[in-house]
Amino acid sequence: MEFGGKILYDGHASRVLPGYQADAKIQLISKLKDLEVIYCISAKDIQKGRVRYDSGLTYDLQTLNEINEIKEKGLKIMGIVITRYERENLALKFKRKLQHLGHTVYVHTEIKGYPNNIKKILSKGGFAKQPFIKTYSPLIIVTGAGGGSGKMAVCLSQLFHEQKKGVNAGYAKFETFPIWNLPLNHPVNTAYEAATADLGDYNMIDPFHLKKYKTKSVNYNRDVENFVILKRIMKAVTKKDNYVNNYFSPTDMGVNMAKVGILDDKIVRKSAKEEIIRRYFRYKQEYTLGIETKRTIDYMGQIMAKSKVSEANYPLVKEARKGALEARARKEGHKGVYCGAAVELRDGTIVRAHNSRWFHAESAVIIKALKKLSKVHKSKRLLHQDMITQMQLLKQKLGEEGASLNVEETMVLIGISALTDRNAKMVLDHVDKLRGLNMHLTHIPKNGDEAGIKKLRLNVTTDSEMKLQ
Template identity: 45%
Template sequence: MNRVGFDTEEYLRQQTDAILRRMERFDNKLYIEFGGKLIFDYHAARVLPGFDPNVKMRLLERFKDQVEVIICIYAGDIERKKIRADFGITYDMDVLKLIDDLSERGITIGAVVITRFNDQPAAVMFKKRLEMRGVSVYTHRSTKGYPADADTIVSPDGYGANPHIKTERPIVVVTAPGPGSGKLATCLSQLYHEHQRGVRAGYAKFETFPVWNMPLKHPVNVAYEAATADIGDVNLIDHFHLEAYDERTVNYNRDLEAFPLLRRILEKITGESSLYRSPTDMGVNRIFFGITDDQAVRDASCQEVIRRYFRYSCDYQLGSVEREAVQRVGLLMEELEVKPEDRSVVVPAREAAKEGQAKGKGADGIFAGAALQLRDCRIVTGKNSNLFHAASSLILNAVKVLAGIPDGIDLLSVNVIESLAYLKKDVLGDKMLGLDLEETMTALSICATTNPVAAEAVEKLRELRGCEVHLSHIPSPGDENAFRKLGVNLTCEPCFASRCLFER
């Protein structure tokens, strides 16, 4: 598996110092826009092997007595039930999860802000739900004058029309489930109100990617472009920084496009003309200084670009992204000189499907294969059958290998399998009888109560976290949910494993 290439502890030390230094520039009040994922940042963990996906939360814990968090969510994302892909939950549910995660760690939740609010019914219901649980909720409508009229934006009719969010701590982290949630507008609105009250508050941006002091075409930065291909982010040289300091740094197109207006707004709010001279100036990102093995992160980032290619290909097949996203990542793969087959589990999964086809073993006439790479680099495969999905066969085979259980020994008893088949067909009326991965793991846990071998196999499921998996098909909901819980890095071919249009 990937060798370690990142020192989380060194990064945490440097990032802590950078935030403290930034806070010293202002009157003990700093609003920090947190880009990316506040918790469970699996993209960063994949491209920077050794990166703790919860390092931002650990950072906040260091400032526990000084920090509070504002969570933004765009009303339109609530209305259309936008999904956070790595968890498979909607953005509004992710806000609830984030509140729970922060509260468990003793970090203060200042408020939730519903941005670009226009009385959308789903947003109104979400607001009531939070308020019933004692969470402070504010609504911000579209800012009058935005984006062209800075005089109106910085006025009682612009940011002044938003309610002031009451905060008590010197560091206010503004975060969101995903991009386009209104974090920047919320920070600037708060700055306006603070300065109107005579508080010299400041603004900074904590964006993990792209990494400002790495080359533009470094695979780590290219992987960021691949991750955001659906929203069209492109990495560019920060020409503002180059002109101001004669130093080449990297930023992305949206920040560069917005900077002239942002600079005018900040000047009008603060009365200071030299607060920031470039988008790079605004950032507090010390990722580069945590990298200990450049080749390791290069290799890991190339693998992430391939994963994104498969992800967008499947999303396009499902109708959730445009073809341009797939084409964009395809071009990035060409730049890096990598291809889909460079992912170690792709070819074995395809071969497993072909082997099933040759033997005539498949459910509904469809032949599916799956492959998993263990931590010691061994490859395990699985095929679908009338009894099991390919994902189920794969995981059963993988835990057998890890536990040293001979292939000929069955982990699931015939009685349990027949009982589940009866439940699915005769009680619930399912047409497809093969057990998906969720059902298979449930069956395995049941068998573990009376079968010591099955119990040993259950324990080995823990060792699959972080392993690479590829399927020759788009997984069913039960397979995808189970893979997500196991914590594997899943990719799949943009093909369907069943002729049925509806799957439960």
């Protein structure tokens, strides 16, 4: 069974479907018995240094984290597959690293013409050349670092080898998005297009499902475009009585009951539109850093136009920029640089802050948000001035460029202060309430801020280039 999306923590699903537990998939899998896992990562993503939106980690680092977490859940990983390999040097280095850590690693090379060249796929230079991953359980979960990890190709290769060994194995797909029985341009489905804009994916009505069942269902382009070919491959590598030969559409292959869980469509629509805007800002940041392409930015512009959303629909943007302007007007920034940050609480209240000689803008707004959540008066100090000063002196001795405190440093000091300060203790008890809140910055966060924000599970967007002098 191919598992689409994120198996351990699906932040995208939890953001566009409020109430959806981000770890729902691993909870489900953990309740099933007698299964094994195959984990896929594309050599192309390793070479590119592709970054996971939810964690901020490159796909290779994300893979290391996830395989360890999967094992901690008591699940067996039978192999890590580096897919689409074409002598990428970084992929080869990653393979060695995995092996040194004791993992079983397989390499699936790129099959020229896949999936269209069926003759090549079924020849000695196709699936037959790909190494077979030995498994022993009746249910095999095939997952990966993200979209485009080569999961389906690995599944088909396994089917090919299993049939050669006399095992009548089948295939199904657990896919959350797009939600097949929501309208094509429903914001939830459009948010999926935004999430995969770097891959160029788009949603469409499944013509095969419509023809067979006279029912409109939504699927995404790659599955629809490749369905006829996949059917031919499946027919060629499986026995006649295999249930996969009864799939009449890409939708038939999938397991998806997400629509049943939507109780308030208005809330879901709002959340999905906010996710589209967040994705736009994320791609814009990656484009500024030289990671993303102009094509992705242009495609996101089309998605936003179709969804009738813009920066103006995201009130946090205006508030964060207002914070930076206030800092400049009051000359309260740091060394001539003025940055703003804003966080929206669950009741709709927005708190904003700016940088200073003591704190980065991110740290300042998190302190404000925590005070609001814990009902600590805004005038109360959480940190003694001596603690801040000593941390700044230490940073200077270590040769760090800026002395003001980033998010990680601020949270560590609040934790220490909570030992003796009642207000700091109250704030610390409400840290978990930051999870899932939206934050916007007028600038690209530095390492200590980005890492801290990710640990707090805040959904952050940035203006990327805005820095007031």
